[in-house]
Each structure stands twice: as C-alpha cells, then as structure tokens.
Amino acid sequence: MAGTRVNIMSSTTVRDDYFEGVLALDQTLSGITTSQVSQFLQANFPQISMRGIEQELSYYDLFALWHVIAMSIPTPPGSGRNAAHSGPVFLPWHRTFMILLEQWIQTALGNADFGLPYWDWATDGDLPSAQQWQTPLWTADYLGEARNEVLSGRVGQMRVRLWQDQFGTLWSVQPRPLERDAARAQDPDWRTLPTTDEVRTAMNQTQYDEDPWSGSSQAGHRNHLEGWIDGPQLHNLVHVWVGGDMSPGTSPNDPVFFLNHCNVDRIWESWMANRGRVYQPQPGDGPAGHRLDDAMYSLFGETRTPLQVLDPSPWYDYDSLTVA
Amino acid sequence: MKLKQKTRNKLDRELKSLTAKQPKSQPSSGAERHPHMHPTVRKTHYRGHDIKITTQYEITMDGKPFPVSVMVGNDGQVHCHGLPNYGFRSIVDMLRQIIDSFSQDMPSDELEQTNATRKKSTRGKTKKKLKKKPVSRKKTAKTRTRRA
Numbered sequence: 001m002a003g004t005r006v007n008i009m010s011s012t013t014v015r016d017d018y019f020e021g022v023l024a025l026d027q028t029l030s031g032i033t034t035s036q037v038s039q040f041l042q043a044n045f046p047q048i049s050m051r052g053i054e055q056e057l058s059y060y061d062l063f064a065l066w067h068v069i070a071m072s073i074p075t076p077p078g079s080g081r082n083a084a085h086s087g088p089v090f091l092p093w094h095r096t097f098m099i100l101l102e103q104w105i106q107t108a109l110g111n112a113d114f115g116l117p118y119w120d121w122a123t124d125g126d127l128p129s130a131q132q133w134q135t136p137l138w139t140a141d142y143l144g145e146a147r148n149e150v151l152s153g154r155v156g157q158m159r160v161r162l163w164q165d166q167f168g169t170l171w172s173v174q175p176r177p178l179e180r181d182a183a184r185a186q187d188p189d190w191r192t193l194p195t196t197d198e199v200r201t202a203m204n205q206t207q208y209d210e211d212p213w214s215g216s217s218q219a220g221h222r223n224h225l226e227g228w229i230d231g232p233q234l235h236n237l238v239h240v241w242v243g244g245d246m247s248p249g250t251s252p253n254d255p256v257f258f259l260n261h262c263n264v265d266r267i268w269e270s271w272m273a274n275r276g277r278v279y280q281p282q283p284g285d286g287p288a289g290h291r292l293d294d295a296m297y298s299l300f301g302e303t304r305t306p307l308q309v310l311d312p313s314p315w316y317d318y319d320s321l322t323v324a
Numbered sequence: 325m326k327l328k329q330k331t332r333n334k335l336d337r338e339l340k341s342l343t344a345k346q347p348k349s350q351p352s353s354g355a356e357r358h359p360h361m362h363p364t365v366r367k368t369h370y371r372g373h374d375i376k377i378t379t380q381y382e383i384t385m386d387g388k389p390f391p392v393s394v395m396v397g398n399d400g401q402v403h404c405h406g407l408p409n410y411g412f413r414s415i416v417d418m419l420r421q422i423i424d425s426f427s428q429d430m431p432s433d434e435l436e437q438t439n440a441t442r443k444k445s446t447r448g449k450t451k452k453k454l455k456k457k458p459v460s461r462k463k464t465a466k467t468r469t470r471r472a
Contacts (some may be wrong), residue, residue, distance in 0.1 A: 028327040166406035216398040231411040239409035
C-alpha cells in the first residue's frame with residue numbers, strides 16, 4: 001500500500017503535492033505529437049476524427065486522450081454503453097485510471113507515499129446553491145476560479161491542448177487556460193451539487209448492478225453513483241455542475257475531474273466495506289467488456305480486470321469511509 | 325514547474341514499458357463507429373413480447389445539417405456523445421445545452437492538412453486541402469424527427 005487518500009480540505013500538504021504533481025505533468029512534454037496520435041487513431045480507432053494544430057502533448061494530456069478513446073468504444077457496438085461509462089465497469093475502470101495518475105505523481109514528486117486527494121462534494125451540496133461555488137475550494141489556493149477562465153493559482157498555469165467538440169471530433173487546440181461554468185447549467189435542477197441524502201440512496205442499494213447493465217438500470221449502486229437514475233445525479237451531476245472543460249469527453253483536462261472521481265471511488269469503497277467486495281455481472285453474464293473477468297481498455301496496454309482492482313489495498317486506502 | 329530530466333526519463337521508461345505490453349485483444353474495432361445520425365434501437369421484453377423501437381433524428385441548425393450523435397435510453401432519457409454526463413428530457417433541451425456549452429473557436433486544421441498531404445503524396449495526385457468550417461453559434465435550432 002502506497003498512500004492514504006485524504007479530503008483535500010483537510011491537508012494543505014496533500015493539496016500542494018497534488019497541484020505540484022499535476023502541474024509538473026502538464027508542463028512537461030511527453031515527446032508524443034498530435035500527428036502521431038492522429039495516425040494512431042486512424043489505424044486503431046477510426047471512429048475518432050482528430051483535427052487541429054500540430055504540437056507535442058504533455059504527460060497529463062495523455063489522460064484526456066485515454067478517456068476519450070475509452071468513451072469511443074461502444075460495448076457492444078450500437079449501444080449507449082462504452083468501455084468506461086454507462087455500465088458496470090464504470091467504477092473499476094476509473095479506479096484503474098486514477099491509480100496510474102497517482103503513480104505518475106508519486107514519480108514526479110519523488111514521494112512513493114503520495115495519495116490523491118478527494119473532494120467531498122456532498123458536504124458542499126448540503127449548502128444553499130448560491131454558496132456552493134463560492135467555497136474556499138474555488139480560490140487560488142485550491143482549484144482557482146469556478147467560472148470563466150481559470151487564471152489564478154497553480155491550476156491557472158495549466159493548459160488545455162486537447163478538446164472534444166459536440167460531434168465527437170478531437171481537436172488539438174492552441175494551449176489555453178481551463179474554463180469552468182459552475183452552477184450555470186441550462187436546467188435549473190442541475191445548478192446544485194449532489195447532497196448527502198442522495199449519496200445515502202446510492203449506499204442503500206443492495207446490488208452492485210443489474211440488468212440491463214446500463215444507464216437504464218433502475219437500481220444498483222453503480223448506476224445510482226454514476227448518476228443516470230433521474231439523472232444527471234451524483235458523479236454525472238458534478239461534471240454538469242462544474243461545466244466548461246468538465247463537460248466534454250476531455251474532462252480529465254481539469255484536475256477537479258480526479259477530485260470528483262476520487263470521491264466517487266471512496267463512496268464505492270465505503271459501499272463495499274458494508275456489502276462485501278461483490279460485483280455484477282459475473283463471467284459469462286452481461287455485456288462483454290463489463291464482466292468481472294474482462295480486460296478493461298487501457299491506452300498504455302497494461303490492462304486489468306474489475307476483479308483485479310476490487311480490493312485497492314495494494315495501492316492506497318482512505319482516511320475516512322464516512323460518506324453519508 | 326517542469327519535471328527534472330531524471331524524473332522525465334523515469335516516466336518515459338514507464339510509458340515505454342506500459343506501451344510494450346499492448347495486448348492484441350484490446351476491445352476496439354474500426355467498425356465500431358459513433359451513431360452519428362444513425363438510428364437508436366431500443367429493445368425490451370415484456371409479458372412474452374419482444375419490443376424493438378428504432379428512432380432517428382435529423383437535426384438542422386440554421387438550415388444546415390447538425391450531425392450530433394443522439395441516443396435514447398429505455399427510460400426515455402436523451403444522450404449525446406458530446407456531453408457524456410448529461411441525460412436530457414428532450415432533444416430541444418439537449419440542443420440548448422450544446423449551444424451553451426460549445427462556443428470555442430476552432431484552430432487552423434494542420435492535422436487534417438497533414439493527413440491530406442500524406443494521402444496526396446501516397447496517391448501521387450492533387451488533393452484539395454480540407455478546412456474545418458467554424459461551428460455556427462447562432463442560437464436557433466430546428467429539429468425534425470422521424471420515428472419508425
């Protein structure tokens with residue numbers, strides 16, 4: 001076990017390490033160019049069209065790329081479910097995704113004990129809506145501005161190079177600051193963060209997932225937590241609430257992506273602490289790509305199965321599993 | 325803050341090591357295209373009956389085709405690939421949010437031009453350079469639905 005993941009509001013050391021780590025990964029170019037990525041996509045994922053400028057990508061950009069590709073693999077073809085979302089694999093896939101970022105930050109910091117921080121958004125969701133985007137989290141010491149361009153603090157130094165448009169085209173753009181649009185979604189119901197009561201509903205689910213193993217599943221911990229039931233809720237609502245660069249498939253561009261998913265992972269871990277390390281569908285059941293023993297898509301080829309990450313103790317633990 | 329060369333070398337080694345493990349059976353296929361303008365098919369089984377619903381939307385914006393992918397779940401929620409975390413009550417709501425969310429100016433399209441040049445040199449004949457048209461941001465949308 002490497003590190004303990006803690007609430008970002010409870011440790012300025014972990015907060016500073018996290019922002020120093022993601023900034024270092026974002027400001028160091030990987031040697032991988034967008035023309036190389038474009039050729040890779042044409043050869044392996046022709047469903048993703050890539051356009052824009054020729055440039056070298058940073059190590060951090062590779063996470064946005066990985067996320068976009070996983071989202072573009074329907075499981076099975078023709079369904080709304082993909083290799084990372086809208087199905088049972090949603091939670092183990094993102095767990096795997098975050099483990100690699102955590103390891104790269106450990107390398108960048110030279111600190112093998114570093115653990116990612118999480119944002120307990122339900123605590124803020126219990127506040128009046130108008131206060132939710134004006135908490136200390138949205139100041140220069142933490143994430144920077146909640147609305148418009150992010151220019152302050154360390155996150156203000158990060159740059160977006162990859163961006164996915166409304167048609168699914170992946171654009172290599174002139175490096176620009178992050179953008180957010182907190183609490184200004186088109187639907188008034190989406191202008192407030194998830195609450196503790198809503199987390200409790202996800203925690204009260206007795207099954208991990210159920211047929212049809214998708215965003216249409218009417219019960220189950222995964223679909224509640226992913227946020228499709230009467231959605232967007234919980235995880236999805238956090239993306240929608242932040243808006244801006246948290247909206248398209250390139251949402252890992254914003255480091256708040258990992259704060260959100262770390263909290264989602266903590267809620268899942270809390271659920272498993274209560275219900276056992278159970279997962280559905282089992283081998284031979286449910287859609288391919290989402291079963292307990294199916295290899296999950298990885299840009300880097302080192303694939304894991306949901307079974308291999310059900311227990312995260314080889315990599316990390318949490319300071320608290322109290323979620324509702 | 326940039327990474328020191330020593331750290332960068334370590335990350336490069338990790339990246340190379342991970343890429344070297346690329347398995348042959350990744351769940352990908354060139355045939356798995358997005359459902360841009362393709363029908364959404366919903367299937368369910370109820371009291372011994374197999375139900376299949378095929379839905380196709382033809383959307384125009386400012387009189388021009390707007391080829392955004394649309395998916396409809398069995399619960400009636402509408403989804404689109406461009407806004408993966410949203411579930412809309414209607415296509416109209418979806419288009420309103422798309423107009424609000426996507427207002428970025430597109431850069432020059434060097435990658436497309438590079439691809440075109442590569443194809444040109446491969447084929448040995450002239451090919452017109454492609455240029456991405458800017459996305460329209462006029463706030464009018466018209467939808468036409470065709471359901472089967």
